[in-house]
Amino acid sequence: MMHLELVTDLSAPDAESKPDLCTLGERPRERMLLYGPAVLADVELIALLLGGGRALHRARGVLDAVGGLAGLSRACPQELRGISGIGDASATALAAAVELKRRIDRLELPWGRQLQTPRDAELFLRSILHGASQENFIVVGLDARQRVRLVRTVAIGTLTRVEVHPRELFRPLLRGGMHSCLLAHNHPSGDATPSEADVLLTERMARIGLFLGVPVLDHIVITDNSFVSLAELGLLPTNLDGLDE
Incomplete structure (x- = not known):
């Protein structure tokens, strides 16, 4: 005698078993x-x-x-x-x-949320910088509780470099009364390793931020799949030495 089984599971196939x-x-x-x-x-x-x-x-x-x-x-x-x-x-x-x-x-960016760690900053910035074919330099203004209050694209460069002027970076922060800031830019090459120019720029902007009373808390270099925090690498100066160089 032939036995028939009634198949009642009509749910969608999962990603591993979807039909050809x-x-x-x-x-x-x-x-x-x-x-x-x-x-x-x-x-x-x-x-x-x-x-x-x-x-x-x-x-x-x-x-x-x-x-x-x-x-x-x-x-x-x-x-x-x-x-x-x-x-x-x-x-x-x-x-x-x-x-x-x-x-x-x-639309899903965490406006007003605290960015307390480099990972918090990376998650916030990825939606802005993901997929960019040129280097984009971003500044994020924070209030006294490190909540996002301002985001500006300061400069857009080429595939391998971008030029940033302190005036363009700090002007919106000062006008907006920001307490501190984060810097970020992408590397379209896919390698998040900071270049020598990245390190020198970070040191200069961090010292200017200290002088102006808007300290730079971190500089995040981001790619589509990775990121590097210059603060975690110990590359953010904590004094004004070398500001006039």
Whole structure:
């Protein structure tokens, strides 16, 4: 006698066991409607943004051309438009999705929360600096309880360097009555090791901050996957020696 088992578990497959794309007829839209967006692979999500014919094939081409999601987060519409099968509509749709993600991340920034450790600062700054293709120098103004009250992009440089003037850095802090500040910049190269120029800049800005009464508590160098705190390395001066150099 044949025995049949009734399968009642209709829950979505987890990330480890999700079906191969081809077994479902390569239909990301139906998979999202059935199981939700979390089970879709990166290429499927991009295919939904692209739409039209051979969307999965074109989506794979995009990821291959830009070097994965990290590359996509840094790609401009003009660069995307140069990929085979990607026209103006697709390029701008992808760029718009990336920009929306950045804006959503900023909505979740812990405004008014205390940044008491380098890890606190890194988590706050990552949403601002993640994916930037050029060096961006950020100053974060803090109140007496080290709560975030001001964030400014002081300068935007090239892939490997950025120039920062003390006037541009401390002006918003003084006008805003900040008690102290954090400095931060990204290294698009992926190596968070501070350069000699980073160390010299930190020493100079820290001494100027002491002189102006707005001490620099830390300088965070951040990449997409790591960060370094110059305060933890003992590279923040605690006196004005060398300010005139």
